[in-house]
Structures are given as structure tokens and as C-alpha cells.
Amino acid sequence: MKRSTLVALKVLVWLACLAPFLWLVWGAATNTLGPDPTATITFTTGLTTLRLLAIVLAITPVRKLIPKLAWMIRFRRLLGLFAFFYATLHLMTWVTLYAGFDVNRMASDVVKRRYITAGMAAWLLMLPLAATSTNWAIRKLGGKRWNWLHKLIYAAAVCGVVHYWWQVKTGVMTPLTITIIIGILLLVRPVLSLAQRRRPKPAAA
Amino acid sequence: MLIGNRPSIPSSQITPKDQYLNRRRFLRGTLAGAAAVGAAALGGERLAQIISPRTSVLAGTRLQTVKSPLTTTGEQLTSYEDITHYNNFYEFGVDKSDPAKNAGGLPTRPWTLQVEGLVKSPKTFDIDALMKLRPLEDRVYRHRCVEAWSMVIPWVGYSLSEFIKQCEPLSTAKYVQFISYYDRHVEKWADEVAGIEWPYSEGLRMDEAMNPLTLLTFGIYGQTLPNQNGAPVRIVVPWKYGYKSAKSIVRVRFVKDEPHTTWNDQAPSAYGFYSNVNPNVDTVPWSQATERRIGLPFWQQRRTTLLFNGYGQEVANLYKGMDLRKDY
Numbered sequence: 120m121k122r123s124t125l126v127a128l129k130v131l132v133w134l135a136c137l138a139p140f141l142w143l144v145w146g147a148a149t150n151t152l153g154p155d156p157t158a159t160i161t162f163t164t165g166l167t168t169l170r171l172l173a174i175v176l177a178i179t180p181v182r183k184l185i186p187k188l189a190w191m192i193r194f195r196r197l198l199g200l201f202a203f204f205y206a207t208l209h210l211m212t213w214v215t216l217y218a219g220f221d222v223n224r225m226a227s228d229v230v231k232r233r234y235i236t237a238g239m240a241a242w243l244l245m246l247p248l249a250a251t252s253t254n255w256a257i258r259k260l261g262g263k264r265w266n267w268l269h270k271l272i273y274a275a276a277v278c279g280v281v282h283y284w285w286q287v288k289t290g291v292m293t294p295l296t297i298t299i300i301i302g303i304l305l306l307v308r309p310v311l312s313l314a315q316r317r318r319p320k321p322a323a324a
Numbered sequence: 325m326l327i328g329n330r331p332s333i334p335s336s337q338i339t340p341k342d343q344y345l346n347r348r349r350f351l352r353g354t355l356a357g358a359a360a361v362g363a364a365a366l367g368g369e370r371l372a373q374i375i376s377p378r379t380s381v382l383a384g385t386r387l388q389t390v391k392s393p394l395t396t397t398g399e400q401l402t403s404y405e406d407i408t409h410y411n412n413f414y415e416f417g418v419d420k421s422d423p424a425k426n427a428g429g430l431p432t433r434p435w436t437l438q439v440e441g442l443v444k445s446p447k448t449f450d451i452d453a454l455m456k457l458r459p460l461e462d463r464v465y466r467h468r469c470v471e472a473w474s475m476v477i478p479w480v481g482y483s484l485s486e487f488i489k490q491c492e493p494l495s496t497a498k499y500v501q502f503i504s505y506y507d508r509h510v511e512k513w514a515d516e517v518a519g520i521e522w523p524y525s526e527g528l529r530m531d532e533a534m535n536p537l538t539l540l541t542f543g544i545y546g547q548t549l550p551n552q553n554g555a556p557v558r559i560v561v562p563w564k565y566g567y568k569s570a571k572s573i574v575r576v577r578f579v580k581d582e583p584h585t586t587w588n589d590q591a592p593s594a595y596g597f598y599s600n601v602n603p604n605v606d607t608v609p610w611s612q613a614t615e616r617r618i619g620l621p622f623w624q625q626r627r628t629t630l631l632f633n634g635y636g637q638e639v640a641n642l643y644k645g646m647d648l649r650k651d652y
């Protein structure tokens with residue numbers, strides 16, 4: 120890929136990732152976040168996190184299936200960090216708008232409310248991934264160990280989806296779409312590696 | 325807070341329509357993107373008013389109303405726009421904005437309310453006769469959803485007890501059940517929720533139904549109910565979570581035993597038969613200690629939830645001797 124193409128793509132990805140955040144800031148400033156702004160902020164940041172996680176999880180299978188798109192790997196860190204950014208905003212809505220910085224209430228919420236336990240777990244699982252996202256950290260850990268550590272993303276995605284299901288009303292099916300997408304992206308991995316192991320590598324010409 | 329002898333606000337004096345319409349949303353809704361940008365640049369709202377006159381936004385027929393001593397005072401009313409565009413009416417879709425879009429097909433005339441079960445003799449009331457049975461009162465109530473949001477709504481109606489007297493229930497009737505309209509051709513969104521059996525059913529204990537606060541409701545803001553708010557007639561029980569207040573009712577049944585209720589069927593551990601607003605009892609995943617008032621900026625929304633939604637003085641005696649943790 121040409122350098123200029125890469126730069127242009129990076130700018131586009133940055134803008135796309137920032138769009139939900141800018142939309143919220145604009146909405147808050149103009150009071151157009153709908154009748155229940157707190158709920159809009161919570162829902163938007165939470166759903167954006169899951170969507171970005173889904174995109175991050177799609178990169179490896181897409182590369183394997185379509186080798187031409189291998190360059191997508193260059194965007195994975197950026198997308199992953201944005202997922203963490205939105206997860207952190209989501210966490211902060213709870214800390215500020217719901218719990219009002221009340222530490223006791225937050226502690227009891229984490230223990231008592233399973234949807235908050237799951238959400239907290241998802242954020243905590245993403246934290247070391249964000250912390251070890253630099254080139255320096257990759258070098259320091261070594262590729263193999265870094266790869267192992269970053270498998271935590273699977274657990275984070277599962278916790279995120281469970282968190283979503285555990286706080287909707289019984290029978291409400293809105294989390295279904297993102298669950299199916301993330302479910303497929305997780306299940307396709309063992310399938311692909313199995314297929315790869317079975318198929319002998321084509322001999323070099 | 326309810327103040328018994330202070331005169332309440334007649335509908336004619338409740339915030340005029342042109343003020344309760346959220347202007348920003350009005351601007352967004354009535355102008356196409358480019359025009360909106362232009363209008364904003366030109367100093368906005370005035371231009372928007374010229375381009376699109378306000379009268380086009382209003383629905384409903386004006387109702388003749390009288391004051392009520394049972395109105396709640398001292399709270400800012402939620403806007404007509406928000407009350408009519410942020411609804412839980414799952415027969416018309418699960419998203420809060422769905423009912424406003426989808427409820428247009430609800431056939432509110434002709435409409436009858438059938439009274440059956442343990443009554444002297446079954447009766448059928450025509451909606452127009454029902455609306456003339458008693459003087460219609462303006463009653464402002466807090467409305468608290470189990471999802472932890474709340475509104476302040478100027479309802480129009482009269483005490484359900486007045487209607488129940490006309491029904492002549494037998495002394496064996498201990499509960500009253502309300503059944504909502506259901507037609508899967510009109511309400512084709514109803515199946516979006518897994519597990520709910522339609523029609524919607526709700527119920528009250530007889531003494532709860534007879535409490536003067538329980539309102540047989542025909543309107544909001546001095547006008548007939550928009551479809552998405554439960555037209556043409558619904559129940560409003562202000563000290564209970566919103567789902568207890570059945571919308572668009574077609575049948576009232578007097579029964580001996582506790583009737584089945586839709587959300588209780590769906591998840592009995594989360595939605596009890598009583599479902600009184602209670603900040604100390606969380607049966608749903610989230611906390612009920614606080615609530616978000618609709619229509620305010622996010623930093624002003626949060627407030628403390630009150631036991632019985634603040635109507636304890638009027639209703640607490642109904643639950644004397646009951647363990648509210650057990651009978652949630």
C-alpha cells in the first residue's frame with residue numbers, strides 16, 4: 120500500500136471512530152440527546168464499544184480468508200484503543216451519572232449486580248491490552264507472550280455481550296444482532312485454524 | 325407533594341403549547357438538513373417559526389376539564405413532545421420512539437369498554453359516554469418507570485372509583501383486571517418481545533383500584549390521549565411502576581383471585597403483582613434508589629426515588645402489615 124493511501128485511510132478511520140463521541144458532545148452542547156440524555160450517552164458508548172470490538176475481532180479472520188486485505192492489521196491497534204476509549208467513557212457514565220462518585224455504592228453495585236460485575240470485568244480485561252499496546256511493550260513482552268496476553272480480548276468481548284443481556288428487560292431482544300456477530304467472529308477462529316492445519320501448505324514454486 | 329386545598333392549574337393555564345414544545349427538537353424536526361444549517365446561521369428559531377407554523381405539531385381534541393384537589397404541585401411538567409415521543413408500548417415496538425411512529429393505526433373510534441366478571445350484570449360502555457360519566461379533571465402526577473426514568477404528566481380523567489361504582493361489583497370481587505386492546509394486524513410489533521402473551525393484562529387489588537388517586541384517564545395536557553399514550557382510555561396508578569398503568573383498555577373484569585399480569589408472567593422475580601415504587605427494593609438488575617427525570621440535560625436528570633413515588637400519605641395505609649420486600 121502506498122504511504123499516502125495509508126495516511127488517508129488512517130484519517131478516515133480516526134474520523135469514523137471519533138464520530139459517535141463527537142455526536143455525543145454536540146448533542147450535549149445543544150441538548151439534542153433525546154428525552155433521556157443519560158440513557159443515550161450510556162447506550163451509545165456501550166454499543167460503540169461492542170461494535171469496535173467486533174471490528175477488531177473481524178480483522179484476523181478476514182486476513183486469513185482474503186489475503187489481499189492483510190493490510191487491515193495496521194488498523195487493529197487503533198481500533199482496539201478506540202474500543203477501550205469508549206469502554207472507559209461508558210464506565211465513567213456509571214461512575215458519574217449513575218453512582219455520583221459514591222464509592223460505597225459502586226462497590227456494592229459490582230458485588231450485587233451481575234450486569235455491572237460483567238461490565239466491570241470486561242473493562243478490567245481490556246485494561247492490560249490497552250496498557251501493552253505500544254511497540255515498546257510488544258518488544259519487552261516478546262511476540263509470543265504478547266499474543267497470549269491479547270487473547271484476553273475474547274473474554275472481554277464475551278463479558279461485554281453478557282453485560283448487555285443481563286441488563287435488558289426479560290424478553291427484549293435488542294442485544295441479539297451484536298451477539299450473533301461477535302459469536303460468529305469467535306467461533307470462526309477454531310474453524311479456520313483447524314482448516315489451516317488440515318490443508319497442507321502449497322509447495323513453493 | 326400533594327396539597328389538598330390549593331387550587332390546581334386548569335388545563336387552559338398549563339404551559340402553552342408553544343412553550344412546551346422543545347424548540348430545538350422542533351427546529352430539527354421541521355427543517356431539512358440544509359435549511360436547518362441556514363436557519364441556525366441566520367439566528368434560527370424565528371426563521372423556523374416562519375417556515376413551519378407551530379399548529380401542525382399538535383394532535384388531540386381539546387377537552388373540557390375542571391380542577392382537582394388531587395393534583396401534584398411544585399414540579400416542572402415534562403414537555404408534551406417528550407411525553408408523546410418516549411413511550412413503552414411494546415405492542416407498537418420496543419424502542420421508545422417506536423410507538424409514536426407506529427401507533428397511528430390504533431382504531432380509537434368506535435371503542436367500547438366491557439365490564440364483566442363478578443358484577444351485578446355485565447355492561448358495555450361506549451367511550452364517548454364514558455368520558456361524560458364524570459367531570460374530567462386535570463391531574464398532574466409523577467410517573468415512574470421501572471427502568472428508572474420519570475416524568476411529570478398532566479393527565480386528564482376521573483377517579484377509577486367513580487367508574488367502578490357504576491360497574492356494581494359484587495362483594496366477592498377482590499381484584500380488578502384490565503385488558504388492553506390487541507390485534508396482531510394492527511400491532512404487528514408485539515412479537516418483538518420474546519415470551520409475552522398478548523393481550524396485555526394488568527390488575528389491582530380492589531382497595532387500590534378504589535383509591536381516589538387511581539385515575540381512569542382520557543387525556544394529557546387538556547387534550548385527548550395520543551394513541552402512543554394509550555388512547556382512548558387507560559389506567560394511571562401514580563404510586564406504582566409505569567407498567568401497572570394499562571393502556572388502551574377494552575375490558576375490565578372483576579375477579580376473586582389475583583389476576584395474571586403481563587410483566588409478572590414474564591419475570592415473576594423481577595415484576596411483582598404490587599410493583600409499588602420502592603427505592604429500597606431492587607428486583608430488577610439495576611438500582612431503584614434514584615431515577616432520571618426526562619427532558620433535562622444529563623447533569624440535571626438524577627434525583628432520589630421516593631417510596632410510593634411520593635404518594636405515601638395517600639396510599640401507605642393500603643399496605644399496612646405487609647412486608648414490602650416480600651410483596652414487591
